[in-house]
Amino acid sequence: AQTVTQSQPEMSVQEAETVTLSCTYDTSESDYYLFWYKQPPSRQMILVIRQEAYKQQNATENRFSVNFQKAAKSFSLKISDSQLGDAAMYFCAYRRPDSGTYKYIFGTGTRLKVLA
């Protein structure tokens, strides 16, 4: 069974600095999708970034980028120029791409604090 592990329950970063959140996963599949979701204090889940396993190029969305290491089964999120609005819970998620299942596997989350 697939699993997703976020080993950092909480992280802190100074405003304008860079922080990296870790995520590892376990799967025997060769193709899959990976996601990072943000959950601010409002608790609304927001998609931050996504990555297809067969793409070697790391995904980037403005200040957010990932370091996808397929062999190591690692999918870390880098936030550059951190802002106060980045403070939130961040969840890593995995999904198989086949149409036979729509199940997503979520990690337990990392709480990010941004210090002014």
Place this chain on the structure above:
Amino acid sequence: DGGITQSPKYLFRKEGQNVTLSCEQNLNHDAMYWYRQDPGQGLRLIYYSQIVNDFQKGDIAEGYSVSREKKESFPLTVTSAQKNPTAFYLCASSGPGLIYNEQFFGPGTRLTVL
């Protein structure tokens, strides 16, 4: 605007009562999901539905029931058999035409058992 709505935002229930949480989407998505969120445990899947009139149990379905009579609606009933129902409940959907089939989430319902 397209999106997912959940109601109510806060719900209080007495022990022994069944309660129903509403989830509606106007994104024309086929798949809908219910998650439970507890502190330190991330999101756990309760039920999901890929098409109308069909749904599957997730990892923690005991004490919950769902229906999917319309594409837009996927209500969740928390029954008295659920031993510890106090939690935050999230509804999500995903649909065809999305390469990644990423999930879109509603704003959630906070259920408290008194």
